[in-house]
Amino acid sequence: MDGDDVRRPQVTASDQSGSAEHAPAQYVQLIAPSGERRRHPDFEPFIADVDDAQLRSLYEDMVIVRRIDTEATALQRQGELALWPPLLGQEAAQVGSARTLEPRDFVFTSYRENAVAYCRGVPVVDLLRVWRGTAQSGWNPFAFGMATPQVIIGAQTLHATGYALGMQHDGSDAVAVAYFGDGATSEGDVSEALVFAASFAAPVVFFCQNNQWAISEPVRVQSKHQLVDRAAGFGMPGVQVDGNDVLAVTAVTREALDRARRGGGPTFIEAVTYRMGPHTTADDPTRYRDASEVAHWRERDPIARLDAYLRSTGTLDDAGVAEVAQRADVVAAELRAGCLAMPDPDAAALFSHVYSEPHTGIDRQRDHFQRYLAMFEGAQSSTDSVAGSKVSS
Amino acid sequence: MDGDDVRRPQVTASDQSGSAEHAPAQYVQLIAPSGERRRHPDFEPFIADVDDAQLRSLYEDMVIVRRIDTEATALQRQGELALWPPLLGQEAAQVGSARTLEPRDFVFTSYRENAVAYCRGVPVVDLLRVWRGTAQSGWNPFAFGMATPQVIIGAQTLHATGYALGMQHDGSDAVAVAYFGDGATSEGDVSEALVFAASFAAPVVFFCQNNQWAISEPVRVQSKHQLVDRAAGFGMPGVQVDGNDVLAVTAVTREALDRARRGGGPTFIEAVTYRMGPHTTADDPTRYRDASEVAHWRERDPIARLDAYLRSTGTLDDAGVAEVAQRADVVAAELRAGCLAMPDPDAAALFSHVYSEPHTGIDRQRDHFQRYLAMFEGAQSSTDSVAGSKVSS
Amino acid sequence: MTSARMTLGGAINAGLRKAMELDDRVIIMGEDVGKLGGVYRITEGLQDTFGERRVMDTPLAESAILGTAVGLAYAGYRPVCEIQFDGFIYPAFDQIVSQVARLHSRTAGAVKVPITIRVPFGGGIGAVEHHSDSPEAYFTHTSGLRVVSVSNPQDAYTVIQEAIASDDPVLYFEPKRRYHLKGNVELEPIKLYPAGARSMDSARVVSEGRDVTIVAYGGLVSVAAAAAEAAKADGVSIEVIDLRSLSPIDFDTVARSVTKTGRLVIAHEAAESGGLGAEIAAGITERCFYTLQHAPVRVTGFDIPFPAPKLEKHHIPDLDRILDGVDRALDRPNSLSGVGAQT
Amino acid sequence: MTSARMTLGGAINAGLRKAMELDDRVIIMGEDVGKLGGVYRITEGLQDTFGERRVMDTPLAESAILGTAVGLAYAGYRPVCEIQFDGFIYPAFDQIVSQVARLHSRTAGAVKVPITIRVPFGGGIGAVEHHSDSPEAYFTHTSGLRVVSVSNPQDAYTVIQEAIASDDPVLYFEPKRRYHLKGNVELEPIKLYPAGARSMDSARVVSEGRDVTIVAYGGLVSVAAAAAEAAKADGVSIEVIDLRSLSPIDFDTVARSVTKTGRLVIAHEAAESGGLGAEIAAGITERCFYTLQHAPVRVTGFDIPFPAPKLEKHHIPDLDRILDGVDRALDRPNSLSGVGAQT
Numbered sequence A, B: 001m002d003g004d005d006v007r008r009p010q011v012t013a014s015d016q017s018g019s020a021e022h023a024p025a026q027y028v029q030l031i032a033p034s035g036e037r038r039r040h041p042d043f044e045p046f047i048a049d050v051d052d053a054q055l056r057s058l059y060e061d062m063v064i065v066r067r068i069d070t071e072a073t074a075l076q077r078q079g080e081l082a083l084w085p086p087l088l089g090q091e092a093a094q095v096g097s098a099r100t101l102e103p104r105d106f107v108f109t110s111y112r113e114n115a116v117a118y119c120r121g122v123p124v125v126d127l128l129r130v131w132r133g134t135a136q137s138g139w140n141p142f143a144f145g146m147a148t149p150q151v152i153i154g155a156q157t158l159h160a161t162g163y164a165l166g167m168q169h170d171g172s173d174a175v176a177v178a179y180f181g182d183g184a185t186s187e188g189d190v191s192e193a194l195v196f197a198a199s200f201a202a203p204v205v206f207f208c209q210n211n212q213w214a215i216s217e218p219v220r221v222q223s224k225h226q227l228v229d230r231a232a233g234f235g236m237p238g239v240q241v242d243g244n245d246v247l248a249v250t251a252v253t254r255e256a257l258d259r260a261r262r263g264g265g266p267t268f269i270e271a272v273t274y275r276m277g278p279h280t281t282a283d284d285p286t287r288y289r290d291a292s293e294v295a296h297w298r299e300r301d302p303i304a305r306l307d308a309y310l311r312s313t314g315t316l317d318d319a320g321v322a323e324v325a326q327r328a329d330v331v332a333a334e335l336r337a338g339c340l341a342m343p344d345p346d347a348a349a350l351f352s353h354v355y356s357e358p359h360t361g362i363d364r365q366r367d368h369f370q371r372y373l374a375m376f377e378g379a380q381s382s383t384d385s386v387a388g389s390k391v392s393s
Numbered sequence C, D: 001m002t003s004a005r006m007t008l009g010g011a012i013n014a015g016l017r018k019a020m021e022l023d024d025r026v027i028i029m030g031e032d033v034g035k036l037g038g039v040y041r042i043t044e045g046l047q048d049t050f051g052e053r054r055v056m057d058t059p060l061a062e063s064a065i066l067g068t069a070v071g072l073a074y075a076g077y078r079p080v081c082e083i084q085f086d087g088f089i090y091p092a093f094d095q096i097v098s099q100v101a102r103l104h105s106r107t108a109g110a111v112k113v114p115i116t117i118r119v120p121f122g123g124g125i126g127a128v129e130h131h132s133d134s135p136e137a138y139f140t141h142t143s144g145l146r147v148v149s150v151s152n153p154q155d156a157y158t159v160i161q162e163a164i165a166s167d168d169p170v171l172y173f174e175p176k177r178r179y180h181l182k183g184n185v186e187l188e189p190i191k192l193y194p195a196g197a198r199s200m201d202s203a204r205v206v207s208e209g210r211d212v213t214i215v216a217y218g219g220l221v222s223v224a225a226a227a228a229e230a231a232k233a234d235g236v237s238i239e240v241i242d243l244r245s246l247s248p249i250d251f252d253t254v255a256r257s258v259t260k261t262g263r264l265v266i267a268h269e270a271a272e273s274g275g276l277g278a279e280i281a282a283g284i285t286e287r288c289f290y291t292l293q294h295a296p297v298r299v300t301g302f303d304i305p306f307p308a309p310k311l312e313k314h315h316i317p318d319l320d321r322i323l324d325g326v327d328r329a330l331d332r333p334n335s336l337s338g339v340g341a342q343t
């Protein structure tokens, strides 16, 4: 019923052409929007161990990351953050995939994967640093097995592929995971990453969140075809999953990780989901999309469906929901407090890490800048017009 | 029989993976290496009008372009050209496709498509200009509906796509054709061209000559999969053709052109062929490939097979072969004479076309350079040591 | 001759509209330029007027935007490509440097490349990484390109039209933090080469002065003008020049000024090393060696990747840093007083 | 301490081999670098010794070569990427400028990026388009990168090892027309920072002189040296400096020389506008304003795309053009004698 109704990318005339036949990729859904459990013979084994307690824990994470998202959006509205890219609607895709990873795996994401970072153990305040503008990275990538957000669309897919080559060279069974959007699939870098990964059978999972939009452009601008079809063309397995179904996302990610660990090479996952909010807090999506579309997807909300399923199995009730909400509020409070307490960076930081070894050019500019700053010390009492005007600029 | 034996790219384990099924693209062959005619229900209609006279004319072009190639290689060995990129073995792919085009179509190629240029009507001497080093382009693109050779691998596929968009805007039924190699398929630009072409249903044909090698790298370095499979992933029809079968190449190109003219959008053609010679005259292929491989392909020679077929239909005999060879010798002689007579460019050309409108920076440098050159006029009689030494540098 | 008060961003929009009205071969392409009208709304309303064919929302791939623009140029079009932010021009670098810049030269003039590349550039808006770059020097070092920047609504309106009408490829750098700067714009038709001198070819003397010349462009022109204002109180007379054309540089105008003042300060946000300031300093030293009273002074961004938003105020030259540079040029007490020339 | 006579290309090969022997985290990647040993055979024999894992023939995609190198750096490797020719580095520009150069800074030092990018560069070999570029100034303007070039076998051998051992990303420009230049190479182990001064950080005084300083790098060093030789007959004493480090520039060494000579000529093949010569001229004018007797003179390629092979002899500075530049610096009769400074 409504499970089949999840919006998938349009298929156009070019599909029907006789000379380019190809079987449609499979679409994996294990919990329908109604909360009803579906069976999928290929993927059932991968979630055989996922019991209701685990699902409840996934539910909790999804609620918390949504709460973080709401709080961060509020902080932005209140002027405490310069910008924020909401993940509203993509909680299942991010939590479902990230929670399947091992600590030794390494994740390379774009800017919207705050739930992934949360699942990797990144302290919530660290999520805000770049958006508050105090740093270009919120955390040390090696502390959490996760690179900090990549702004250049698609660039991180190559980094993930290279990291995977490193794991392969090391003889490790660790896997690299690249998160990217539907828009990113058009960038040359992403195609090149698929080429390299396939060529070297690199242990990397390409996790594409097709949230239907790249700022104001619907996915059909990028592709008339289903994005998952790219996979076969580049010589790797591809799977399309209901990205709002945390259980299905868990299953397909595990399958892909499993293949990569066993030396079976890369996998392309298309998680079909929806960006319920604006592109960022600077965006006004009413300019380019209909309320009806948003309403359509609201009925497929990833949290609501897990709520329904867990209630149907007796794992969750109103009291449980309230309890989780309360925990989420605690996290949100921590986030807010941390945000407001975040110190501004020191001007000295400007020159600190441009190079890792001494650099005469940097040394000279640092020295000149310090002399410049020194001019303003005690400027109040100075009669020098230049120094005296610093306040006015 | 041996038709099936034409080497196709290897298919690896990732194909067998359950989660990325896709039907193999079709492989079109109409004349087997033995010269035997094969029927292909889908493509027969596209060559219904190709009679033996036309095939003989294709044969003649193929012989001539090979003769040009041999002569140019000889000119390079004799020091008359700096470099030459032989097309030996790829005559059917190039002649078969280029001869199907209309004058109003526009072709964007790489550096190896000298046969395409010949078929577009480019005077043979013009083929040599860039290789002799007298110019960066051998001809005016608009005179022949063909851009001059592109050295940056893959870049021209975007130009073709953009040109096709222009034709679409114009309401013209002209088509753009991009020629590129197997190696080029790895470049981001080529994937981006496929994305744009599919997104806008641009009237462009992507003609990939998979000649098995990118300098020293076999095609399996680029892709474990068949290159034609890329097409479906990007949302366009793809067809794999025996690139050494001029009739089959004609058929698939016509089908693709036909689709494009009717508004059906882009097509990806993989012409499976072989680079029988070195990458360029500077290359020594014995360093990286076995003689047995070359021998294998020599049995699939595009001219030999057409020769066999035409003899089997009584269209060609020894006298005919000799006659064509003689015509080819005439072209070769013209090529050689034109090469030797080619004037060196004038130093003034340095500044002529950097901009199309006046430019103060260029004007100044041109002026200074002319003053500099003027110093050497009558230098012999000059006692100025600087000017006097010009001969020694 | 009508005139109107508009913002710098609005003036670009008006100029684009005018160019599209006058020549139906002008087409706009880029990410989010159509329905949304661009993230800065610079193309707002144009798709409504001119349709999806002429204002094209493209897939997300900058190399393809420029590469297909080259093909469109072959087909006789005049594409205006928007690069959404400065930091996203690099994926298109190959197509710009190896194709856009060279095609006319490569084909001995057979193929014209009237492509305009619009690039919002520079910092000052507190943006995350890759949204505040000043990449102009990469392009001014690239033969075959023209590079311009604008600092006020009038030039924005005029120069965008001139750039589009030019048969050469033009990089048009928009100081994004001045999009809201308001000014009066004369809406007269542009004078096209060779009919008259184009604004895009020449530097503009913003304010005359006797003691020091400040050369700036884009977002720093108004800071330089403010510096000139502030210095007056101090008895220092500054001539401010808005470069407008970054390549080629209008050395005549700058040299004329320096011949008068004998002192030169160059300000830009881009890194000092290899920035436009180096070329201006070198070129003016060549032309004015005997009139220069002090080495040209560069007041620029540091040789660091553009820093985090909370630090950008230190990185971008402001009024005080420019005035300190003026003091250096004038051999007045300044931040480097007493520092040996060679450190 | 052994020494051996080898070509510049052979010395790079030997240096690569040494680096791979000493550190198994060093891996080589690029197009045709493995089985073929590179189109210039610079990596010849390395795949035989170190295997396909450490000497990787990659698919044909420069952005991916650099992008995967970044990932390998995350994984603790020290990738040495070969860009087959100068003109093919532009597709990798985004990864170099936005990732390689910024990752250390972005992550406040958490991620080291010890990537070496080998680039055969420059003209003089009669090659077709895109095979003779001199793109170094794009990278010297990019904060976060180190840029070096070598002119002789000894430096080639030493500096490639230093570059690989450096924890910073290094662009290593190889003057391809000097690959066959022979010289003696001391094969002593390199001194690593901080143990001793690296060759890659400092300019080298090739020959001492009193009257003029010529600064060159890469393929033009031997031309500058020949000019110094030729000028002797004329009674002119030239000090030749091989820059080696293009970023940062060893201004101390250059300034020391110019303080002595008072005259500076800078030679490079890249276009004049925005080339390295502009930075050197500006930087030296800042440091030596009062000792300079003449404006720094630039002898460079023209502001044109690299021309067709039959024209390159005019474009690339040769002995005569450099000597003409020397005459300009010395205020002796020269090609611009009588030309007003401001034209």
Ligand SMILES: Cc1ncc(C[n+]2csc(CCOP(=O)(O)OP(=O)(O)O)c2C)c(N)n1
Pocket (backbone or CB within 6 Å): A110, A112, A151, A152, A153, A180, A181, A182, A183, A184, A185, A211, A213, A214, A215, A275, A279, C031, C060, C062, C084, C088, C091
């Ligand atoms: C190379 C590059 N080009 C353009 C942009 C501007 N930009 C930021 S986000 C975005 C859309 C990305 O869409 P998608 O990949 O679907 O990710 P989503 O935002 O939906 O998560 C664009 C065009 C960029 N950041 N990088």
Ligand SMILES: Cc1ncc(C[n+]2csc(CCOP(=O)(O)OP(=O)(O)O)c2C)c(N)n1
Pocket (backbone or CB within 6 Å): B112, B151, B152, B153, B180, B181, B182, B183, B184, B185, B211, B213, B214, B215, B275, B279, D031, D060, D062, D084, D088, D091
């Ligand atoms: C962007 C770029 N990278 C590298 C090269 C160097 N190069 C020239 S030809 C070639 C191989 C091309 O192989 P393919 O696309 O299969 O074409 P073929 O030579 O077989 O016709 C390479 C790597 C180039 N010209 N451009």
Ligand SMILES: [Mg+2]
Pocket (backbone or CB within 6 Å): A181, A182, A183, A209, A210, A211, A212, A213, A214, A215
């Ligand atoms: Mg999206």
Ligand SMILES: [Mg+2]
Pocket (backbone or CB within 6 Å): B181, B182, B183, B209, B210, B211, B212, B213, B214, B215
């Ligand atoms: Mg090939």
